Amino acid sequence: MAQELKHVTISAPGFLGINTQDSPIGLDPAYASIADNCVIDQLGRVGARKGYDLLTTNGPAVLGTSRGIEAMVEFVSRTGVKTVFSAGNNKIFTGTTTLVECTLPAGYVITDNDWKMVSFNNDVYFFQKGHAPLESIVGSTTLTLLPTTGGNVVPQGNEILAAYGRLWTCDIVDNKYTVYWSSLLAGDDWNGGSSGSVDLTTVWPNGYDEVVALAEHNNFLLVFGKKSIIVYSGAESPNSELTLHDTIEGTGCIARDSIQSTGTDLLFLSSRGVMSLGRLLQQKSLPLNDISKNVRTDLLSLVSVEEQSNGHREAIKAVYSPIDAFYLITFPESGIVYCFDVRQPLENGSFRVTTWSSLKPTAFFLFVDDTLYMGQVLGIAKYAGYLDGDERYQLRYFSNPNDFQSPANLKFLKKFNLTIIGGQGTPTTLNWGYDYTSAFTKQEFTFGSSNIAEYGLSEYNTDAEYSASIVIQTPKVNSTGSGSVVTVGIEAEINDAAFSIQKIDILALIGRLI
Amino acid sequence: MALNQSAFNQALTTPMQNVSPTTGFNQSAFTSALTTPVQNVSPTGFNQTTFNQAAQTGASTLSGMLGSSNTSGFDLGGFAQGLLGAGVDYYAGQQDIDAQAQFGQMSNQAAQQMGQQAVQGTSFKPFSVTTGAGTTQTDAQGGFNLGLSPEQAAMQAQLTQQAGGLFGGVTGDVGQASQDIYNQIRAIQNPEEQRDQLRLNEKLFARGRGGVSSAQYGGQGAEQFGFNQAQQEAMNQAAFQARQMALGEQQQQLALGQGLLGQAYVPQQQQLDALTAGTNIANIAGTGQRQGAQLQAELGGTGLEALLRSYESGLAGEQTQRNQLVDLLLGSGQGANAVEGLLGGSSLGGSLGAAVGVGDAPTPQWIKDLGNDAKSWLGL
Numbered sequence A: 001m002a003q004e005l006k007h008v009t010i011s012a013p014g015f016l017g018i019n020t021q022d023s024p025i026g027l028d029p030a031y032a033s034i035a036d037n038c039v040i041d042q043l044g045r046v047g048a049r050k051g052y053d054l055l056t057t058n059g060p061a062v063l064g065t066s067r068g069i070e071a072m073v074e075f076v077s078r079t080g081v082k083t084v085f086s087a088g089n090n091k092i093f094t095g096t097t098t099l100v101e102c103t104l105p106a107g108y109v110i111t112d113n114d115w116k117m118v119s120f121n122n123d124v125y126f127f128q129k130g131h132a133p134l135e136s137i138v139g140s141t142t143l144t145l146l147p148t149t150g151g152n153v154v155p156q157g158n159e160i161l162a163a164y165g166r167l168w169t170c171d172i173v174d175n176k177y178t179v180y181w182s183s184l185l186a187g188d189d190w191n192g193g194s195s196g197s198v199d200l201t202t203v204w205p206n207g208y209d210e211v212v213a214l215a216e217h218n219n220f221l222l223v224f225g226k227k228s229i230i231v232y233s234g235a236e237s238p239n240s241e242l243t244l245h246d247t248i249e250g251t252g253c254i255a256r257d258s259i260q261s262t263g264t265d266l267l268f269l270s271s272r273g274v275m276s277l278g279r280l281l282q283q284k285s286l287p288l289n290d291i292s293k294n295v296r297t298d299l300l301s302l303v304s305v306e307e308q309s310n311g312h313r314e315a316i317k318a319v320y321s322p323i324d325a326f327y328l329i330t331f332p333e334s335g336i337v338y339c340f341d342v343r344q345p346l347e348n349g350s351f352r353v354t355t356w357s358s359l360k361p362t363a364f365f366l367f368v369d370d371t372l373y374m375g376q377v378l379g380i381a382k383y384a385g386y387l388d389g390d391e392r393y394q395l396r397y398f399s400n401p402n403d404f405q406s407p408a409n410l411k412f413l414k415k416f417n418l419t420i421i422g423g424q425g426t427p428t429t430l431n432w433g434y435d436y437t438s439a440f441t442k443q444e445f446t447f448g449s450s451n452i453a454e455y456g457l458s459e460y461n462t463d464a465e466y467s468a469s470i471v472i473q474t475p476k477v478n479s480t481g482s483g484s485v486v487t488v489g490i491e492a493e494i495n496d497a498a499f500s501i502q503k504i505d506i507l508a509l510i511g512r513l514i
Numbered sequence B: 001m002a003l004n005q006s007a008f009n010q011a012l013t014t015p016m017q018n019v020s021p022t023t024g025f026n027q028s029a030f031t032s033a034l035t036t037p038v039q040n041v042s043p044t045g046f047n048q049t050t051f052n053q054a055a056q057t058g059a060s061t062l063s064g065m066l067g068s069s070n071t072s073g074f075d076l077g078g079f080a081q082g083l084l085g086a087g088v089d090y091y092a093g094q095q096d097i098d099a100q101a102q103f104g105q106m107s108n109q110a111a112q113q114m115g116q117q118a119v120q121g122t123s124f125k126p127f128s129v130t131t132g133a134g135t136t137q138t139d140a141q142g143g144f145n146l147g148l149s150p151e152q153a154a155m156q157a158q159l160t161q162q163a164g165g166l167f168g169g170v171t172g173d174v175g176q177a178s179q180d181i182y183n184q185i186r187a188i189q190n191p192e193e194q195r196d197q198l199r200l201n202e203k204l205f206a207r208g209r210g211g212v213s214s215a216q217y218g219g220q221g222a223e224q225f226g227f228n229q230a231q232q233e234a235m236n237q238a239a240f241q242a243r244q245m246a247l248g249e250q251q252q253q254l255a256l257g258q259g260l261l262g263q264a265y266v267p268q269q270q271q272l273d274a275l276t277a278g279t280n281i282a283n284i285a286g287t288g289q290r291q292g293a294q295l296q297a298e299l300g301g302t303g304l305e306a307l308l309r310s311y312e313s314g315l316a317g318e319q320t321q322r323n324q325l326v327d328l329l330l331g332s333g334q335g336a337n338a339v340e341g342l343l344g345g346s347s348l349g350g351s352l353g354a355a356v357g358v359g360d361a362p363t364p365q366w367i368k369d370l371g372n373d374a375k376s377w378l379g380l
Helices: A059-063 A293-310 B005-017 B027-040 B048-066 B076-122 B150-170 B174-206 B222-264 B266-330 B350-355 B365-377
Strands: A005-011 A032-036 A038-040 A046-048 A052-054 A071-076 A082-088 A091-094 A116-120 A123-128 A131-137 A159-163 A166-170 A178-181 A196-199 A211-217 A220-225 A228-233 A243-249 A265-270 A273-278 A288-290 A317-321 A326-331 A336-341 A352-357 A363-366 A372-376 A379-383 A393-399 A409-422 A427-434 A441-446 A476-478 A486-494 A499-513 B128-131 B134-138 B144-148 B212-214
Touching (some): A038 A336, A038 A352, A071 A363, A082 A123, A082 A372, A116 A159, A123 A159, A273 A293, A293 A326, A293 A352, A317 A363, A317 A372, A409 A427, A409 A486, A486 A499, B076 B266, B128 B266, B134 B266, B144 B266, B150 B222, B150 B266
Antiparallel strands (some): A038 A046, A052 A379, A071 A082, A123 A131, A159 A166, A166 A178, A196 B212, A220 A228, A265 A273, A273 A288, A409 A476, A409 A499
């Protein structure tokens, strides 16, 4: 007598993101063990990230064999003129399509590309450790050297923040304990007017720390040390009212460019992972949350790689895209980007996280039109489309080992019914394996091409195209083998088409007790 | 008649001894003293009895030797009588001249002596005034010495020295005095300022502002700037206050110095006041002395006049007696009133002429002795 097949459905597989920290057994099947080049789409599904559209045409000529564009900023003048400044190959450029090298002050030598650039009071300021700060007046491509001698020497800080009507800087060579601020509305006046500084030597809660970054959040000035955070209020009048509001011990920021504000939270990379510093409404202290706890070990291992490779963490870049609702943090040395979906935190407070590989961005910047731009080896790229440049990229989703809530029984997988959204012409491979193996059984299939809705395109009087607005693929794959726990994976070579895994239905035969 | 010079001088001196600044004018002693010379200058000084006896004896002897004039033809008696009368008149006149000259000389001497006594009696007698502050001694030249007692002198020296010290402060360096006062004020203010600074530091570091450095506030935080500003204001105020106090102290020192200096001379002033009072009292005594001297001089003058008059009377009486004696010996009157003297007329004969050296006979020794005796009588 034939046994009844047990029907197991994994709806929206991986929509809780990657979880590599908890024991896979008994873990919610909505967690994924691998969700690479994925995002959590607007419908809560695991889908393919977008690729990038390389804008720069003269990248090899100006960037050579460097790591590419490692910093950039879009400056919009008061008259609305937009100028994109970028840095790479020890040069500073303007433009996106054609990178034009800026004119540096005479004799000025750039030895690194860890610039932090901010727009302030209709000018752009360039700060980097060990370099005299530069200024682009009203977007000029001829950069001005801020004073390095005399009575108005500008601190050569590694961090620069424009907030409260003035510039703030810190992290100077041999001085990692002082925060400086410029005179009001004068980014080039650091010794007169209302400029000033605060020595944090006696303020660090753990006695000693090194200031790494600055941020403005919830009307507080946050001074990030490596292992602690100092929360100052009254930064609008720092000379007279800057007051210590709170200190956070044990958590700091280890990567200057990891700090991003989501509007409600301030996200940054700490030695514990990516942290979220929330806004406070009633509490005295800012609520601090670890949003990367599901991938903590993997993420911190990448931090170590980055530090070991570069000697510092300035290459770690991050960006927040409100349109895409994610926070990206890239580890260029590892070629990995962690993507945190910021829509809704999970029950444990973490954010749904996926990884991006093969994209290898070296810089991010969200332009004023909310378009995400990123630095690439060959120049500036726009986060768009479903190709990395002209190349396909692979989406990988693998579930955690699943015992179908019958841990003591063998499972015989009989059939997979997949529901894929999009994926036209996308070569896809279904993987399954038993008992924690990484030697998966694979079944390849390719979805046929299909036209999807072409909204906004005028095709009047052309050949009629009959298609649904959303392409839904429902491949069915027969499977073999048995085991106590089952791991399922989908690998799809994204080919210029969206790809989202809506559902995976598994028909399995529950066998005897082991 | 001879003046008892020593008694007269003694009499003149005595009343001056009776005028003393301390005992006043002894009127009775003065009167007694004045009475004494008068007694001594009385006619009794002229030994009338001895004079009469000598005159009697001589006349008897001469009469015995000459006998009666009626015994000779030559009126030798009348001649001798006339000769003797002329000699006696000459002698008597010469005696009067000599006596008056001697008397005038004695009167002059007595007047000078009285003048000297008056000068001595009215001259300034130095006196001393002794109070608790010391003794002031005047001198004959009209000067005086304010002799303070050792205690008062020491006090005066001390006060003067202290005043000098204070005056030294008055003319001292105001800047240094101000600095000293300023340091004292700051020493008072410093502890509280240090406590304020500590409280400020606690507040600053508790608020994480301990390390704030601002160009707006001169390289420091607003609180520290405010504190320093307040401190500087306090310092400025202290400096200003110190200056005022230094000037005030100089005024006080000046006043104190003046006071001390004035006090230092108070004993002298007291001495001067006492001298004034003593001078008044001395004037009282001096006035008595001068009045006594004046009275003595006046009385002395009066006595001298009385003496002169008595001498004049005595001389007049003596002249009268001499005239009577001459008349007795040689006769008097003329005509019917003529009275024959012992040596005139009949009683004076030849033998008598010879006996008295008339003619070639030598002058008998008895006439010579008689002349010498008369000379001795007259004190010549």
